[in-house]
Amino acid sequence: MTEEQYRFIELYSFKKNNYSEIEKVMDINRKQLLNLRSKDVNTLIEHIQNIYTKFTDKRKDVFNHDFQKFYNWYENQGQKCGYCEVTQKELYQIFNKDRRILPYLESTRKYKKAPKRSSGTLEIERLDSSDNYNNENIILACPLCNNAKSNLIDEVSWRELFVPAMKEYYKKLLHSKI
Numbered sequence: 001m002t003e004e005q006y007r008f009i010e011l012y013s014f015k016k017n018n019y020s021e022i023e024k025v026m027d028i029n030r031k032q033l034l035n036l037r038s039k040d041v042n043t044l045i046e047h048i049q050n051i052y053t054k055f056t057d058k059r060k061d062v063f064n065h066d067f068q069k070f071y072n073w074y075e076n077q078g079q080k081c082g083y084c085e086v087t088q089k090e091l092y093q094i095f096n097k098d099r100r101i102l103p104y105l106e107s108t109r110k111y112k113k114a115p116k117r118s119s120g121t122l123e124i125e126r127l128d129s130s131d132n133y134n135n136e137n138i139i140l141a142c143p144l145c146n147n148a149k150s151n152l153i154d155e156v157s158w159r160e161l162f163v164p165a166m167k168e169y170y171k172k173l174l175h176s177k178i
Contacts, residue, residue, distance in 0.1 A: 001040055008036045013048040014068045051075075054124055062133045074140070081122065082139035083149070083159060084166040088122055091142060094173045095120030127155045144169070 011017040023033055055070050063070040079088045125141035129151035149158045
């Protein structure tokens with residue numbers, strides 16, 4: 001991608017400028033602006049927008065309402081669960097097109113609605129559920145670790161007793177016929 005394309009992404013996705021504002025800031029016309037929107041640019045914008053959906057009010061306070069800081073933190077987590085280390089890519093492999101994990105386990109069963117936390121995307125979890133969201137108390141977690149740990153198990157016990165089993169479970173899912 002070009003420097004201009006990165007600048008466009010910054011203005012559009014992080015500064016939330018509209019096209020008219022971007023044209024003025026970048027000193028370009030609409031045709032030039034539209035030419036910046038390549039497939040790669042659109043893919044990155046979609047990725048950024050997916051992360052933006054996780055930038056909820058309680059998380060905005062942690063990052064001083066600065067989405068760029070939140071995005072940088074999110075990207076620095078390595079796109080994997082901070083507990084069991086399953087990656088976002090692996091989660092997409094495990095969850096079917098409806099983003100449900102259970103049909104892999106019981107292919108003949110019909111489900112009326114998706115199971116709880118069945119989005120198949122990494123979530124933001126508090127390490128210590130009794131503490132608030134803050135920079136030292138958040139981690140990316142897969143839906144299974146986040147749901148199972150909940151506020152019932154402390155981080156140390158979760159890592160020691162349950163993470164090894166969760167890794168084995170994901171290994172089983174990844175090696176089953178998906």
